[in-house]
Amino acid sequence: MSATTPGLVCGHHHLYSSLARGMPAPPSRPTDFLGILQQVWWRLDAALDLDMLRASALLGATEALQCGTTAIIDHHEGPNAIEGSLQVIADACHEVGVSVMCAYGVSDRWQDNATLWPDATTPPSAMTSAARRGLAECEGFIRSGGKAMVGVHAAFTCSEDTLEAAAGLARDLGVGVHVHVAEGSIDTPAGARLEHLATDDWLLVHGVHLDRRLPGVLAHNPRSNMNNAVGYARPAQRPNTVVLGTDGIGADMLEEFRLAYVAHRADDVTASPEAAWQWLANGWQLMPGALTDTVTWNYDHVDSPWHVAFTPGIRALQVQRADGEVLLRDGLPTRVDIAEIRAKAAEQATRLFSRL
Numbered sequence: 001m002s003a004t005t006p007g008l009v010c011g012h013h014h015l016y017s018s019l020a021r022g023m024p025a026p027p028s029r030p031t032d033f034l035g036i037l038q039q040v041w042w043r044l045d046a047a048l049d050l051d052m053l054r055a056s057a058l059l060g061a062t063e064a065l066q067c068g069t070t071a072i073i074d075h076h077e078g079p080n081a082i083e084g085s086l087q088v089i090a091d092a093c094h095e096v097g098v099s100v101m102c103a104y105g106v107s108d109r110w111q112d113n114a115t116l117w118p119d120a121t122t123p124p125s126a127m128t129s130a131a132r133r134g135l136a137e138c139e140g141f142i143r144s145g146g147k148a149m150v151g152v153h154a155a156f157t158c159s160e161d162t163l164e165a166a167a168g169l170a171r172d173l174g175v176g177v178h179v180h181v182a183e184g185s186i187d188t189p190a191g192a193r194l195e196h197l198a199t200d201d202w203l204l205v206h207g208v209h210l211d212r213r214l215p216g217v218l219a220h221n222p223r224s225n226m227n228n229a230v231g232y233a234r235p236a237q238r239p240n241t242v243v244l245g246t247d248g249i250g251a252d253m254l255e256e257f258r259l260a261y262v263a264h265r266a267d268d269v270t271a272s273p274e275a276a277w278q279w280l281a282n283g284w285q286l287m288p289g290a291l292t293d294t295v296t297w298n299y300d301h302v303d304s305p306w307h308v309a310f311t312p313g314i315r316a317l318q319v320q321r322a323d324g325e326v327l328l329r330d331g332l333p334t335r336v337d338i339a340e341i342r343a344k345a346a347e348q349a350t351r352l353f354s355r356l
């Protein structure tokens with residue numbers, strides 16, 4: 001038995017969404033996955049500026065640390081504040097003490113006349129300036145030494161040219177592509193559209209409706225999938241290495257593990273928590289630096305999937321780096337003031353909500 005683990009890894013996050021909780025209700029109630037994107041997330045990300053992003057990333061990174069999560073693979077979108085956005089996220093994480101793999105998720109959904117592309121069932125026909133600027137943001141950040149992948153929102157909101165350009169840029173830079181794949185049934189064509197582009201270093205997010213085998217690591221986000229009613233992804237039946245992500249709903253990876261287990265179990269009563277435990281551990285393949293962090297928990301069987309699966313509420317008490325620095329003490333961050341971060345987040349959330 002042990003009360004310590006290495007730092008945990010969130011395999012798919014959106015640090016820009018930390019301010020979203022409590023946002024005003026959308027003008028009309030979404031009735032499907034596309035409606036949720038159009039009514040909630042695409043209104044939110046279009047309203048973001050860099051001050052809001054900074055407050056959101058600081059809050060998200062601090063909350064991750066408080067959950068013993070010391071490495072985050074982030075996917076950012078914010079079509080009206082692209083330039084400099086990845087550095088804002090990286091700086092916020094650095095300030096708190098968690099490591100981050102950034103990506104700007106390019107998309108052609110906002111046309112050059114600032115309207116959504118008209119027919120959501122057919123991909124946009126041409127590369128937009130927003131996608132071009134998003135690729136430039138990824139490229140500039142990576143070439144200046146930043147740790148990042150090339151991001152793509154999803155095949156169904158991208159033209160062929162944009163998908164090709166993103167894959168080509170990633171190849172040139174020697175990194176993978178971080179992309180939502182077949183999250184909802186509207187994106188089922190993603191398998192066919194990405195088949196000739198994807199490589200082993202891609203991070204494929206969701207894959208709920210993926211109709212074929214694609215190379216890459218699969219990020220499974222059980223809470224988000226349930227929340228969007230997109231279906232169960234059946235990650236145990238995929239040939240890919242699977243990691244766990246939260247898709248922007250915090251970074252409590254023990255909680256996400258419990259949800260991954262119980263969602264697996266709801267689909268297959270013979271499922272054991274060992275499978276979801278392995279998905280959690282696979283995060284260290286992508287962010288091995290977290291292995292050198294030590295998290296001390298308020299529970300002394302935190303190394304056992306059978307214990308953790310049935311013990312909600314396990315909390316991180318302390319996080320210590322290999323060099324001895326304590327980043328979290330008695331559950332509170334040491335580098336930043338949590339009260340100040342919450343106050344700034346509330347202030348920026350008010351600004352953000354007034355734009356929606």
Ligand SMILES: [Zn+2]
Pocket residue numbers: 012013014075180205247248
């Ligand atoms: Zn996502």
